[in-house]
Amino acid sequence: MRRRAERPGLSTKSSCHDSARAERTACHLAEQFVRTSLGTFSSTPTTAAELAAKCHKADLEGRWKTCMRFFAGPKLLIIDELGYLPLPEDGASALFQVINQRYLKSSTILTTNVGIADWAGAFGDATVAAAMLDRLLHRAAVAGIDGPSYRLRGHQNQADAMRKGVNARVS
Template sequence: MTTNTTTTPQPQNQMAVSTYQKLRGHLAVLKLDAAAEALPSVLQTAGDEEWSMTQMLEHLLAIEVSATEARRLAGRLRFACLPTPATLDGFDYDAAPGVDRHLIRELGTCAYLESATNVLLIGPPGTGKTHLAVGLARAAVHAGYRTYVTTAADLAARCHKAAIEGRWATCMRFFAGPTLLVIDELGYLPLPAEAASALFQVVAQRYLKTSIVITTNRSVAEWGEVLGDTTVAAAMLDRLLHRSVVLKLDGDSYRLRDHHARSQNQRTATTPTRRTLE
């Protein structure tokens, strides 16, 4: 007598497979890719640990939420164009004793963005202005705010090119869009004649709506010279300083300190050791 070893799937198993496939299909249609990928392991864990349907659903959706937040963060970081990996936690306060730690921590909460407060970082080169500006930008990105970092020279060049190409309004909308706009290195390079107008219009569009962080090596009294137009400089400062935090940094350049430290270490390493004659 021949025994038939072929097993026929039970209706209950067929129903479970069909339901699983439908669930995967629903997740795919809704573009919940992370949840769809995690579904087998979540179902296995739910069965092993006897989760309720509510627990399983919460866990599955939590996976999708985490993946969505990670994608959004990556997108904000790409848009921000952060020039360095600087963070507020990595700032060397010992090298900048005049910087108020409590104030920097408060700015790091991004509460100033809710009131459209501006931040001006003023001081000589190498005192940490760009580090703090990038750190504030990074904190804003991680807090969920749309952020963009540029230099004063690049902003002026982009606005000039947009004006020539008939895209001035589009360019202005771009710089008006981010919740936080960081303008680095104002005063470091000579600006063309039309730069004052471009900077003023960007500041005017954002006035009392969104925040600007500016780093500069020139005092506010010198901005007329920097922009080549004292009237425009005064009008721009009037808007920037109306609601602002001004930090003045001083001290030696950290780049020069690092250079001197490396030079000293090299001299120490290459100095021959004298033997005492017996």
């Protein structure tokens, strides 16, 4: 399903998050950054777990090359939530193969809450992690985002309001 973005001629596939989730996820921020910076582009947003699952299913069904062509196709691939869920060994290998085939040909944005030094543990294989980082960090821009969680901000505001109400009654 395609949707129109704010700029004319700009189209992307549907977001990597369903509409019930918060709009300001890292994936959404990445899409907006590219939209405002580059203008027209084709992109495919996905999560790391979804990418691994699609590759695993394609392998079982004998459609591995088709799956690899699918992920090689867009000018921009946004892989969200890398390291959020553990990847099986074949999932880490599939992710490496996607990164490897896109290396120096297409752009890839990764969002993760795992530090670069901890990637070996996240993938369960230091060799795969090192090879992937080698390709990703060559010609890369790494942007660290620090601060409170966007998803917890509403909860924190609600807790603060309840605390003020309780304190007002006690006084």
